[in-house]
Amino acid sequence: MIEVNNITKTFDGHTAVDNVSFTVEEGETLVLLGRSGSGKTTLLKMINRLIEPGSGEIRINGRSTQDGSPEELRKKIGYVFQNTGLFPHYTIAGNIAIVPRLLGWDKEKIRKRTYLLMEKLGLPATYLSSYPHQLSGGQQQRVGLARALAADPPILLMDEPFGALDPITRVSLQKDFKELDELKSKTIILVTHDVQEAFELADRICLMDKGRVIQAGEPRELLSHPADGYVKDFFDDQRFLLEVKMMDPLDHDALIDAFNHFKNRGN
Amino acid sequence: MEQTQSLWQFMRQESGKLLQQTFEHIGLTFISLLIAIVIGVPLGIYITHRRRAAGAVLGSAGILQTIPSIALLGFMIPLLGIGPLPAITALFLYALLPIIRNTYTGINGVDPLVKEAAVAMGMTRRQRLFKVELPLAFPVIMAGIRTATVINVGVGTLAAYIAAGGLGEFIFGGIALNNTNMILAGAIPAALLAILLDFLLSLVQKMGRGKRRTMLWALPFIFLLFSSFYVLPLGYSSRLLAGFTPEFMGRSDGDIGLRVVYGLKIRTVVISDAVMYKAAFEKKLDVISGYSTDGRLKTYDLLTLDDDKKIFPPYYAAPVIRQEILEKYTMLAPVLNKLAGHINDSIMTELNYKVEHLGQTPEKCARDFLIKEGLYKDPAPTVEGTIRLGSKIFPEQYILINMYAMLIRGYTGLHVDTKTGLGGTKICFEALVNNRIDMYPEYTGTALLAILHPQTEDVHRLGGDRDSVYNYVKGHFVKEYGLTWLDPIGFNNAYALMMRRSQAQQLGIRTISDLAIYLKKNKL
Numbered sequence: 075m076i077e078v079n080n081i082t083k084t085f086d087g088h089t090a091v092d093n094v095s096f097t098v099e100e101g102e103t104l105v106l107l108g109r110s111g112s113g114k115t116t117l118l119k120m121i122n123r124l125i126e127p128g129s130g131e132i133r134i135n136g137r138s139t140q141d142g143s144p145e146e147l148r149k150k151i152g153y154v155f156q157n158t159g160l161f162p163h164y165t166i167a168g169n170i171a172i173v174p175r176l177l178g179w180d181k182e183k184i185r186k187r188t189y190l191l192m193e194k195l196g197l198p199a200t201y202l203s204s205y206p207h208q209l210s211g212g213q214q215q216r217v218g219l220a221r222a223l224a225a226d227p228p229i230l231l232m233d234e235p236f237g238a239l240d241p242i243t244r245v246s247l248q249k250d251f252k253e254l255d256e257l258k259s260k261t262i263i264l265v266t267h268d269v270q271e272a273f274e275l276a277d278r279i280c281l282m283d284k285g286r287v288i289q290a291g292e293p294r295e296l297l298s299h300p301a302d303g304y305v306k307d308f309f310d311d312q313r314f315l316l317e318v319k320m321m322d323p324l325d326h327d328a329l330i331d332a333f334n335h336f337k338n339r340g341n
Numbered sequence: 342m343e344q345t346q347s348l349w350q351f352m353r354q355e356s357g358k359l360l361q362q363t364f365e366h367i368g369l370t371f372i373s374l375l376i377a378i379v380i381g382v383p384l385g386i387y388i389t390h391r392r393r394a395a396g397a398v399l400g401s402a403g404i405l406q407t408i409p410s411i412a413l414l415g416f417m418i419p420l421l422g423i424g425p426l427p428a429i430t431a432l433f434l435y436a437l438l439p440i441i442r443n444t445y446t447g448i449n450g451v452d453p454l455v456k457e458a459a460v461a462m463g464m465t466r467r468q469r470l471f472k473v474e475l476p477l478a479f480p481v482i483m484a485g486i487r488t489a490t491v492i493n494v495g496v497g498t499l500a501a502y503i504a505a506g507g508l509g510e511f512i513f514g515g516i517a518l519n520n521t522n523m524i525l526a527g528a529i530p531a532a533l534l535a536i537l538l539d540f541l542l543s544l545v546q547k548m549g550r551g552k553r554r555t556m557l558w559a560l561p562f563i564f565l566l567f568s569s570f571y572v573l574p575l576g577y578s579s580r581l582l583a584g585f586t587p588e589f590m591g592r593s594d595g596d597i598g599l600r601v602v603y604g605l606k607i608r609t610v611v612i613s614d615a616v617m618y619k620a621a622f623e624k625k626l627d628v629i630s631g632y633s634t635d636g637r638l639k640t641y642d643l644l645t646l647d648d649d650k651k652i653f654p655p656y657y658a659a660p661v662i663r664q665e666i667l668e669k670y671t672m673l674a675p676v677l678n679k680l681a682g683h684i685n686d687s688i689m690t691e692l693n694y695k696v697e698h699l700g701q702t703p704e705k706c707a708r709d710f711l712i713k714e715g716l717y718k719d720p721a722p723t724v725e726g727t728i729r730l731g732s733k734i735f736p737e738q739y740i741l742i743n744m745y746a747m748l749i750r751g752y753t754g755l756h757v758d759t760k761t762g763l764g765g766t767k768i769c770f771e772a773l774v775n776n777r778i779d780m781y782p783e784y785t786g787t788a789l790l791a792i793l794h795p796q797t798e799d800v801h802r803l804g805g806d807r808d809s810v811y812n813y814v815k816g817h818f819v820k821e822y823g824l825t826w827l828d829p830i831g832f833n834n835a836y837a838l839m840m841r842r843s844q845a846q847q848l849g850i851r852t853i854s855d856l857a858i859y860l861k862k863n864k865l
Contacts, residue, residue: 124461149463159458163476163550172462221462 075100076121076229076261081130083116083285090116092285093130098278100228103262105272108282114265117282118231121263122151134229149173152222152260156234158214160206166192166217167202173225191220194256212243223256230257232264236271248274269312273319281305294320351522358511363530365506368571369425370493370538373432375564377489381437382482385444386470395445402438410435410496414503415616423584423612423620425571428497428505435496436489443485447478479553483546487539494535498527501587502613504620506571508534510587510611517588519767519791580863581627581856584612584620589630589836592790594800596630598652599838605857618643618839627840628856632656634686634737634834636693644842647852651805653836654786657829658737659811660745661788662780663773664823670726674827676752677780680744681828683714689737689832696736703736707743718751727756731769731778734762737834741782766791774822783826784834788814793821807833 076098083091091113098104106114119125121132123144132139139147160169167188174184192199195216206214215235222230235251236244248271251257266272272279273293280290289301297316300306309316352359388395408416413434417427451474459473475482501509511527514520545556589595590611599605607628612620620626622641631638633645633656660677667674684692692710695701711717728749732738739761746757760778763769766787772778789795789803789810803809807829815826838853850856 122461124457145463145465147463148461153458153461155454155458155461157454159454159461161455161458161473162452163473172464176463176468 075135076263077131077133078117078121079131079133081117081120081127081132083113083120083125083128089285091120091128094282094285094287095130096280096287096290098261098263100261101259102277103264103275105276105279106263106265106282107267107269107272107276107279109267112282113285114282115233118233118263118265121231122148122153124148124153149176149225150227150229152225152227152230154215154218154222154230154232154235156237158206158218160214160217160221162206165203165205166197166209169206169217170220170224172221173227177225179225187224187226188220191223191256194254195220196250210243212239212247215239215247219251228259228261230260230262232262234265234267237266237268244271251275269309269316270319273316281308348522348525352526355511355526359526359530362506362508362510362527363534364570366494366497366500366508366531366534367567368569369428369432369497369500369505369507370490370534371564371567372571373429373493374436374486374490375561375568376429376433377436377440378486378564380433381440381485382444385441385482386448386475388441388445389448399438399442399445402441405434406438410499411502414499418503418616418619422623422625423504423616424610424625425505427503428500428507432493432496432500435492439485439488439492440482441485443488444478444482447481447485448474450481451477476550480546483542487542487546490538490542491535494531494538498531501611503616504584504610504612504626506611510590512587513613514587514591514611516767517586517765517791518591519765519770520591523591581607581860582625583607583609583628583630584617584626585609585630586614586617587611594653594786594790594836599853602650602652603853603857605853605860607856607860621839621841624841627844629839631837631839632834633837634689634693634832636690636695636697636736638690638839639694640698642842643839644845645837645839646845646850646856648805648835648837649852649854654789654800654803654805655807655810655833656784656786656835657807657811657831657833658741658782658784659829660780660827661773661783661818661824662827663776664819664825666728666779667825670728670753670755672753673728673749673755676748677745678828679716679748679752680741680830682831683716684831686832686834689834692740693737696740703739704743707740707747710740711744711747717747720750721752721754723756724754727758728780729758729760729778731763731772731781732759732761733766733769733781734764738782741830745780745782773824782830785810785814785829786835788818793817 078094078096081091081094082089094113094117096104106117108114116125120127121139123139161172164172170188170191171184174187179187188202189199192202197213197216197220201209201213206217209217215238219235236247239247252275264275276293278291279293279296281288281296283304289296289305293316296305297309297313297320300309384398388398405413410431413431414427417431421427421430455473455477456469459469464472497507498509498512500507501513508527508531511523512531515523515525515527545553545560548556585596590609596609610626612626614631617626617629618631618635618637618641621629621643629643631643631645637643638645662673662677692706695706696703708717730742730745732742742759742761746759749755749757760772763772763778763781766783769778769781769783770792773781789800793814795813799813803813811826811829818824818826838856840850845851848859850859
């Protein structure tokens with residue numbers, strides 16, 4: 075469980091994150107949703123201390139992240155970057171093995187784990203001796219995910235993990251992401267500006283603007299009971315698609331309601 | 342074809358020396374390079390974390406780089422004396438900038454996203470440096486090391502000026518002796534060395550990660566091995582240490598004559614005349630090959646040893662002038678000859694002392710002297726025509742050329758164009774032959790040995806006689822080059838062995854024979 079309590083971060087007088095609090099339950103996927111500059115990435119990076127919090131406290135399973143060294147903290151938290159951040163001078167196998175090696179795993183254990191992850195992520199084992207630049211963007215992002223999962227950390231932080239991919243690759247990767255059993259038990263915080271993606275992947279959504287949490291809750295809740303005009307406007311453009319997505323496919327009346335609502339709003 | 346053949350012959354004949362100099366050169370290059378890497382790479386890494394220090398460090402290293410190499414060596418002498426220490430220090434300072442800068446640039450050039458990823462994986466600062474930043478910056482750092490190597494091979498030739506050996510001994514000896522083969526015997530190996538080392542290091546730079554790791558272990562040992570090539574050019578050990586100029590080392594009346602005629606066995610280093618006198622004064626050297634009218638003789642209280650077996654030919658100075666100029670301006674020869682007989686050895690030494698030590702301008706020194714001798718005249722009304730005067734690049738020649746310019750202006754009214762600082766004998770002489778200048782002061786011994794290159798028997802036949810040498814060079818210059826020697830000025834700026842006066846008196850040495858006997862008796 076991750077508890078974020080009254081976190082504030084200021085850069086040169088500009089408040090990037092303003093007194094934010096929320097909790098992520100174990101095994102839950104929380105999406106930090108917001109436009110660029112809303113403070114969501116800064117918030118994410120404070121969880122594994124890539125950025126040190128200004129004030130407030132973050133606790134993981136009851137223990138403050140400020141207890142102990144940042145290196146120890148980070149080794150227990152997987153991190154996925156938008157643009158992979160793979161080491162260009164390491165092979166795919168080398169990249170996946172970074173954290174297990176830092177943790178001192180033996181070679182055989184690392185090898186088994188690497189092969190397993192490659193298989194689960196749909197990457198042929200022949201790629202293991204290739205270098206990142208020899209792979210496509212989608213494949214690199216899969217390696218990035220494998221690297222984050224390598225040491226089997228209980229927590230995964232993902233910063234726009236599908237943001238740099240073309241739409242077709244993105245959809246296929248999102249689908250795999252949802253079905254990957256490795257991820258089912260993980261506590262995940264994912265940052266995105268893509269409303270569709272948020273609704274697709276989130277158990278709960280934190281909608282952020284100007285460094286503050288505007289509303290947090292289940293996707294359905296945000297849609298049906300927006301806290302204020304900002305939240306309502308935020309989803310308006312895509313409301314029809316989102317409502318369809320939320321819908322029980324057998325509930326005809328609701329479908330017609332949603333369609334009418336969309337039609338009337340349009341005029 | 343004849344040129345290449347004789348170069349080859351020269352290199353074969355001098356192969357022992359050549360090999361020693363090449364080894365010294367490699368040694369010098371690598372010792373300084375090794376130190377520069379050991380200090381430069383960590384410094385480059387350090388300043389990537391200290392932005393404010395970066396400007397200061399790169400700035401100072403950059404300023405060091407702009408100091409002309411010969412000047413930097415000059416600065417080193419009062420601090421570190423002569424020999425390997427100042428040479429290695431100077432080369433080290435030159436190698437520093439490319440290594441620091443490329444380390445700094447290389448590490449800063451690593452993709453920030455990759456650096457952040459390394460942090461996010463939980464790597465410590467040290468792990469990030471060794472596993473991510475240095476490996477990714479490696480090609481850039483290696484490029485810096487290559488640049489430093491090439492610079493060091495080039496600047497390393499100057500080590501010969503301060504008794505540190507290397508291929509510069511041949512190069513500067515060759516320039517001084519007007520011996521193209523000797524120049525090339527030093528310059529070609531130096532150039533090949535630079536190309537070869539650059540190529541070998543480029544292979545390391547492009548190596549894959551696996552091979553590179555092996556190489557990184559091997560490289561320090563290879564560097565140390567190359568560094569060990571540098572063994573001091575000892576020859577034989579003796580109680581006294583001699584410093585001879587590259588020119589003196591190579592000519593028959595120099596080091597060779599001392600060994601053959603006097604049987605002088607002394608430990609010798611090669612050094613530039615620019616620093617030689619001071620080094621003797623500071624007791625870094627005991628015996629030097631100086632010029633007998635040099636002002637520094639007086640400055641540093643050095644004693645000229647008597648050449649009792651007459652191995653140094655006379656070096657009487659006289660103006661050498663193009664024949665057609667003399668014929669065109671018939672009034673010129675008597676004017677230029679006015680100086681003849683007015684300057685003997687001690688007067689010339691005194692004049693040189695005024696310029697070199699007291700800091701008078703050559704012009705003032707020349708004017709004062711002419712006024713004192715009653716030769717000075719204010720410029721005459723100008724007439725049509727220009728005389729172009731040239732001089733070598735040392736004070737005595739500057740003084741003489743100023744005197745001649747004043748005499749020509751005062752007595753003839755011809756316009757005078759002075760081109761001072763034409764390097765050494767070779768450059769002055771070529772300029773004269775190719776009609777770039779009309780006259781310059783030359784010395785009989787230099788003309789004989791560095792320009793005419795007569796057969797050894799002819800040199801012996803002439804002996805050390807002032808008039809026969811003068812007549813020989815005069816006759817040959819007219820016949821072969823259409824150049825005329827006017828009357829000798831009077832002083833003899835010959836080679837001479839010199840010692841500190843105090844030491845010479847203490848050891849009871851007055852002649853070169855005394856020195857040879859002393860060394861024989863006091864063998865180590």
